[in-house]
Amino acid sequence: EVQLVESGGGLVQPGRSLKLSCAASGFTFSNYYMAWVRQAPTKGLEWVASITNSGGSTYYRDSVKGRFTISRDNAKSTLYLQMDSLRSEDTATYYCTTGSFDYWGQGVMVTVSS
């Protein structure tokens, strides 16, 4: 059974950093592109970033480019999202997903507020 378990969320002040992790199991992690998708409170879904299976290429939406970094450790079957210079508009539940959005984690809440 595919499992994606996010961690690392919380309350953070504007301008500060936070790093999310996603532990994957139940599939061969190193064979899959992976992604992060977020959902602001009571809002819709928004793709944030994707990474190829080797980690050699990464893709970001414009609003997070230069502030967020997606990475992975295939030996640990873990996906990461380093979020720097956080803004109030980054407040959302962040979901770890397989690259084609066919499996989703339970999500982790990130609140950016002073």
Add this chain to the structure above:
Amino acid sequence: EIVLTQSPTTIAASPGEKVTITCRASSSVSYMYWYQQKSGASPKLWIYDTSKLASGVPNRFSGSGSGTSYSLTINTMETEDAATYYCQQWSSTPWTFGGGTKLELK
């Protein structure tokens, strides 16, 4: 960026009723994908490649469309179908989702 516009935003249906949700793209897309999200839960892939049902999805669901106009149809509404449905495109980055259609039980 391809903008996906879903309609209606909210719909209420009685058990046994037929339901159709539409998704219009600002530019032509090759395929449409649909996700179901129940309150407090993560989204689930529901329909892929426009018309293929994801594993475990009841066959009362169907998807169709091409170009800039796509739809998700429930042939006969059941109570468990109450949820929010999102369309999504892979044709060009950034990958975008529609705003969602909340399907409620009447």
